[in-house]
Amino acid sequence: MRSLFACLVLTVALGIGTCGQVIRIGVVGPMAYIQGEHHWYGAILAAEEINAAGGIDVDGTKYTIELVRIDSNEMQPGPEAVGAVERAITALKVDFLVGGFRTEAMLAMTEVAADYKKIFLIAGAADDALLKGRVDKNYDRYKYLFRVTPVRSTYLAQVSFILLREVVETFRRELGIEQPKIAIVAEQAAWANMIVTLVALQAGAPVDKGGFGGQHVGTWRPSALATSVAAELSAVERAGAHIVFTVFSGPVGVVFGRDWGRLQIPVATVGINVEAQAQGWLEATGGFGAYTATVGIYAEGVAVTEKTIPFVNGFRTKFGEIPLYTAGTYDAIHILADAIRRAGSLETDAVIQALEVTDYVATLGRVAFDELHDPIWGPEHLTGLGVQWQEGAPRAFWPREWRPDPTAQPDLVIGYPGTVPYQIPPWVVDHWRGTGK
Amino acid sequence: MYHLRSLIRQVRAEVLVLPSRVIALVFVIGLLLFPLLTQDPYLLRMLILASLFSIYAASWDLLAGYAGQISLGHALFFGVGAYTTALLGLHLGLHPYLTVPLGAVVATLAGLFVGVPCLRLRRHYLALATLAFPLMLTGIVFMFPNFSGGEGGIWRIGRLASTRVGEYYLIVGVMLVAVFSLWRIAGSRVGLIFHAIREDEVAARALGINIVRYKLLAFAISGFTAGVAGALYAHFARIAGPSNLDLFMSFQPVIWTIFGGAATIYGPVTGVFVLYPLLDSLHVLLPQYRMLLFALLILFILRFMPQGVTTWIRDAIETSCPSCRVRNAATRRACRACGTPLRN
Numbered sequence: 001m002r003s004l005f006a007c008l009v010l011t012v013a014l015g016i017g018t019c020g021q022v023i024r025i026g027v028v029g030p031m032a033y034i035q036g037e038h039h040w041y042g043a044i045l046a047a048e049e050i051n052a053a054g055g056i057d058v059d060g061t062k063y064t065i066e067l068v069r070i071d072s073n074e075m076q077p078g079p080e081a082v083g084a085v086e087r088a089i090t091a092l093k094v095d096f097l098v099g100g101f102r103t104e105a106m107l108a109m110t111e112v113a114a115d116y117k118k119i120f121l122i123a124g125a126a127d128d129a130l131l132k133g134r135v136d137k138n139y140d141r142y143k144y145l146f147r148v149t150p151v152r153s154t155y156l157a158q159v160s161f162i163l164l165r166e167v168v169e170t171f172r173r174e175l176g177i178e179q180p181k182i183a184i185v186a187e188q189a190a191w192a193n194m195i196v197t198l199v200a201l202q203a204g205a206p207v208d209k210g211g212f213g214g215q216h217v218g219t220w221r222p223s224a225l226a227t228s229v230a231a232e233l234s235a236v237e238r239a240g241a242h243i244v245f246t247v248f249s250g251p252v253g254v255v256f257g258r259d260w261g262r263l264q265i266p267v268a269t270v271g272i273n274v275e276a277q278a279q280g281w282l283e284a285t286g287g288f289g290a291y292t293a294t295v296g297i298y299a300e301g302v303a304v305t306e307k308t309i310p311f312v313n314g315f316r317t318k319f320g321e322i323p324l325y326t327a328g329t330y331d332a333i334h335i336l337a338d339a340i341r342r343a344g345s346l347e348t349d350a351v352i353q354a355l356e357v358t359d360y361v362a363t364l365g366r367v368a369f370d371e372l373h374d375p376i377w378g379p380e381h382l383t384g385l386g387v388q389w390q391e392g393a394p395r396a397f398w399p400r401e402w403r404p405d406p407t408a409q410p411d412l413v414i415g416y417p418g419t420v421p422y423q424i425p426p427w428v429v430d431h432w433r434g435t436g437k
Numbered sequence: 438m439y440h441l442r443s444l445i446r447q448v449r450a451e452v453l454v455l456p457s458r459v460i461a462l463v464f465v466i467g468l469l470l471f472p473l474l475t476q477d478p479y480l481l482r483m484l485i486l487a488s489l490f491s492i493y494a495a496s497w498d499l500l501a502g503y504a505g506q507i508s509l510g511h512a513l514f515f516g517v518g519a520y521t522t523a524l525l526g527l528h529l530g531l532h533p534y535l536t537v538p539l540g541a542v543v544a545t546l547a548g549l550f551v552g553v554p555c556l557r558l559r560r561h562y563l564a565l566a567t568l569a570f571p572l573m574l575t576g577i578v579f580m581f582p583n584f585s586g587g588e589g590g591i592w593r594i595g596r597l598a599s600t601r602v603g604e605y606y607l608i609v610g611v612m613l614v615a616v617f618s619l620w621r622i623a624g625s626r627v628g629l630i631f632h633a634i635r636e637d638e639v640a641a642r643a644l645g646i647n648i649v650r651y652k653l654l655a656f657a658i659s660g661f662t663a664g665v666a667g668a669l670y671a672h673f674a675r676i677a678g679p680s681n682l683d684l685f686m687s688f689q690p691v692i693w694t695i696f697g698g699a700a701t702i703y704g705p706v707t708g709v710f711v712l713y714p715l716l717d718s719l720h721v722l723l724p725q726y727r728m729l730l731f732a733l734l735i736l737f738i739l740r741f742m743p744q745g746v747t748t749w750i751r752d753a754i755e756t757s758c759p760s761c762r763v764r765n766a767a768t769r770r771a772c773r774a775c776g777t778p779l780r781n
Contacts, residue, residue: 071724079674083482084720090479091721104589108675116478188579188587223579223588 021063023056023346025336026094027329028085028109029124030101031071033251034278035326039099039124041319042327043067045311046334056337059344065333068092074105075225075250081105082112089116095346096121098148098332101249103127103191110134114141117348119355121332122147124325126156127191131372143352146373148335149297149328149364151384155377157195159295160245160271161202161212163386163398167243167270167293168212170422175432180214183236183267185256186247187224195247195272196221203245217241224250233265242432246271246294254284261288266431268424269293270386279321281389289389291425296387297325297364299396302418304365304385311363322394331362379404379414390423397422454773456754456766457747461703464710468609472602481605487713488612489670490693494705495619496662497690502700503623504655505635506552507560510567512686513551513574514660516677518544518667520578523591523677528584533595537668544664545657552656556649559638571682578679590678597672608669615662620702622658631655632700696738698745707747 027043029036047065050056055064070088072081082105088094089112097113097120100106106125113120122130122145131152134142150156164182171180182203186192200219205211217239220232229252236244244267248256253275260269270293275281277296281289300322303309311330315323323330339354340346360367365382367375375382386398400419404412452458471484493515501507521540525531531539547570555566578585585591598604622628630651633641642648671677680686690705696712698704712731719727742749755764756779758772765773772779 069724079670079676079678079680082674082676083486086482087479087717087720090477090482102589104586104592104678107592111675188582188589190589221582225588 021058021061022066023063023096023340024066024068024092024094025333026068026070026085026088026092026097026099028070028072028088028097028099029326030074031069032073033075034280035075035101035124035249035274035324036071036099038278038321038324038327039101039329040067040069041315041321042123042323042330043098043333045314045318045327046330046332046337050333050337056340058340058346063340063346065337068094070094070097070099072100072105072109074100074102082108085109085112086116089113089118094118096336098329098336099123099326100125101326102189103130104189106130110142110145113144117144119144119146119336119348119351121336123149123328123332125191126150126153128152128154128194129190131374135373136371143373144348146355146369147375148332148362148367149375149382150295150325151377151382152372152374153191153194156272156295156384157198158377159384159386160195160247161199162402163270163293163295164199164243164245165212166386166398166422167268167424168214170424171242171268171432174424175429177242177432178213180212180242181217181240182212182214183217183239183241183244184219184247185229185232185236185244186219186221187226187250187252188221189224189249191249192247199245214243222252222256224248224252226252226255228259229256230259230263233259233263236267237265241267242428243267244269244271246273248272249274251275254281254289257281257285257289257292259288260292261285261290264427266428268428271295274324274326276389277322277324277387277394279316281394282392290392291389291423293386293388293397293422296385296394296396297328298323298394299385299387300393300418302385302396302416304383304416305361305363307361307363325364328364331360331364331367334362335360335367379412383414385416386422388422390420395420454766455764457751457764465613468613472605476602478601481601483714483717485601485605485608485673486670486717487710488609489666489673490689490709490713491706492612492615492669493663493666494690494693494697494709495616495702496659496666498694498699498702498705499619499623499631499662500655500659501691502694502702502704503628503635504631504652506555506652506655507564508551508567508659508687509564509691510551510570510572510687511659511663511690512682512684513567513571514544514547514663515667515670515686516571516574516682517547517660518664519671519677519681520585520591520667521664522668523594523671524585526595527591527593533597533672537597537665537672540668540671541661541664544667545661547664548656548658548660549653551660552653555656556652568684568687571684571687575679575682578682586678588679590676590680591671592676594671594675594677596675597669604673608673611665611669615665616702616706619658619662623700623702627651627654692735694745696735696746698748701745701747704745704747708745711746 029039047067051064055062070084072084074081100122101124103125168180171177186196200216202211203214203216207213222229253273273294276292276294298312339351343350343354385396387394388397396419399414402414497511518540521543522536525536551570558566693708694705697708754767756767760777761775763774
């Protein structure tokens with residue numbers, strides 16, 4: 001008995017002795033939803049890769065990564081999100097934070113991170129105000145915040161405008177509709193407000209003045225947790241819209257895709273629909289979500305960088321799904337690890353300084369931070385993709401032959417291998433063909 | 438010196454004679470001294486939230502436990518307090534020290550607003566009617582998202598104090614004052630009338646009690662106290678959102694009160710100070726089994742301590758004099774008031 005006890009003590013002592021140094025990273029997200037699941041999955045992949053490669057070398061000492069799952073229940077923002085982050089910092093002793101989803105919750109959660117001087121790499125929330133007006137105006141307090149994905153709302157709006165323009169052009173080219181009517185359906189969330197305002201303004205503006213040359217016929221704002229949008233879609237149909245511009249990050253995206261396909265509403269959808277980035281999109285919409293187009297990060301067979309396809313394949317093999325943009329926690333953790341290595345220290349200010357000069361080729365593009373700690377958007381950095389569900393898979397239709405600056409750089413054409421042209425849904429074509437209006 | 442001696446004499450005569458009061462005194466002293474032992478932000482946060490929810494639960498106990506007006510929509514008062522303070526701060530830029538009392542006043546008005554149409558309703562009809570009010574307010578919040586913050590709620594609410602310890606003493610102080618005041622009200626003539634209304638409304642009216650006035654008074658006091666809790670909570674959590682009005686928020690004071698012991702005021706406080714830290718710790722230790730363990734514990738208490746934990750403990754350590762009904766420590770042989778033998 002005594003020898004057994006001695007063996008146990010020895011085993012425990014050896015275990016403690018060999019477990020080494022650990023960096024605890026809190027992964028924040030709405031874990032009951034697919035967005036949060038992908039936060040977690042992305043982080044798992046990154047942590048496994050880094051640990052398998054021997055961990056992070058910090059000035060000669062090897063550190064392994066330990067992940068802490070933090071369910072912020074952000075889909076319906078409440079005090080739980082703030083409590084979850086504070087609990088993670090104070091009770092679970094996390095060293096860094098990654099993730100986050102809803103801007104409303106993130107505004108408060110990042111305040112907690114700033115209170116405790118913890119670096120928070122945002123991977124999921126887009127609103128400009130998370131960093132703009134904070135990092136620039138009060139650097140000492142908010143220097144701990146960086147955003148990895150998505151690009152900020154202004155740029156996200158820019159990408160979605162480009163996609164909308166593609167669809168408007170396709171309507172002109174294929175159906176002869178010169179002034180397509182554009183409706184907006186956006187979830188009630190802070191991050192969507194600016195995009196909605198800009199699209200509403202630009203929809204009717206002439207093409208030579210940067211507008212879409214169409215007509216704005218109305219805006220509808222259902223709840224991000226709505227269980228039916230049939231009323232909104234009927235109103236869109238009654239308004240005579242040809243195209244509906246969507247702005248969804250929550251589960252309402254699935255509801256919209258399902259109702260739109262089921263009711264065969266004769267409008268093409270394009271915009272932002274996070275749920276449509278998921279592998280299970282067609283299944284979730286009962287097969288009705290085909291031809292949905294959205295801003296995305298990953299698509300079937302499209303290599304944004306050399307790391308994209310191995311990551312997507314690895315993610316799919318391990319979790320059976322295509323990663324959502326929230327799986328950008330993968331890149332966030334790699335970027336953090338890279339910064340720690342370069343800083344040669346875990347000291348917060350040193351890591352911040354290293355992060356500020358990041359130039360890292362990630363799965364979603366080349367990441368470098370601007371003075372707001374936002375990732376730089378544009379050619380040679382992050383662009384995002386335009387993704388449409390065609391033939392049962394998410395296929396990229398943008399950037400295909402994108403000329404970011406035709407005047408100053410006429411020869412600069414961006415296109416990723418594997419992109420295909422956008423397709424108007426067949427029932428929409430049948431409805432509008434020959435009408436010319 | 439005279440006052441100190443008088444205080445000591447009073448503590449000896451009123452507090453040290455009963456074990457339950459000694460426990461309460463130790464609890465209060467422990468709460469006040471806690472930051473001197475540790476300033477761990479996690480523990481302080483837990484105790485701050487427990488204090489806030491104690492005010493909220495005690496307010497429900499006064500309304501439902503004492504006056505018998507069972508409210509299943511108590512989150513209305515909590516939410517009104519939270520939203521009022523948040524909106525006043527957001528749109529008018531007022532200081533929390535002004536918006537918190539205003540939040541409580543608006544919650545009092547909400548109490549009267551609920552109380553008037555519910556005057557003729559009793560038991561489950563009353564409970565169901567009160568359930569509707571927070572849902573209505575949630576609908577209104579969603580109708581004016583630009584003003585109320587809609588689903589996302591209102592963020593960036595100012596803090597009550599610049600440090601966690603400051604917030605702790607402020608909120609614990611308010612809790613102690615609020616709970617003591619409610620306890621005094623419950624033990625006063627008003628509390629007796631609330632009891633009478635709960636036990637037999639017709640008989641109370643026959644005795645000349647103005648039922649309408651006292652029911653509305655119960656709603657107003659309860660609304661005010663819950664409003665204070667809601668307003669303080671908004672400043673501590675730095676959010677006022679629809680979750681302040683949801684069903685779970687309405688049910689929580691019921692759970693805490695039944696766990697601790699209804700119609701006691703200190704029962705719900707006990708319920709919160711046991712259950713809230715327990716649930717929060719399970720978040721860290723066993724997150725996936727948190728709600729299951731919580732439900733099992735509640736079932737256990739309901740099965741073996743149906744009167745609540747505090748009542749069960751009090752009955753174990755104290756006895757009631759068969760002659761004058763004064764409570765005595767279980768170890769006493771004769772009543773401290775009338776001298777009647779307590780044990781054979």
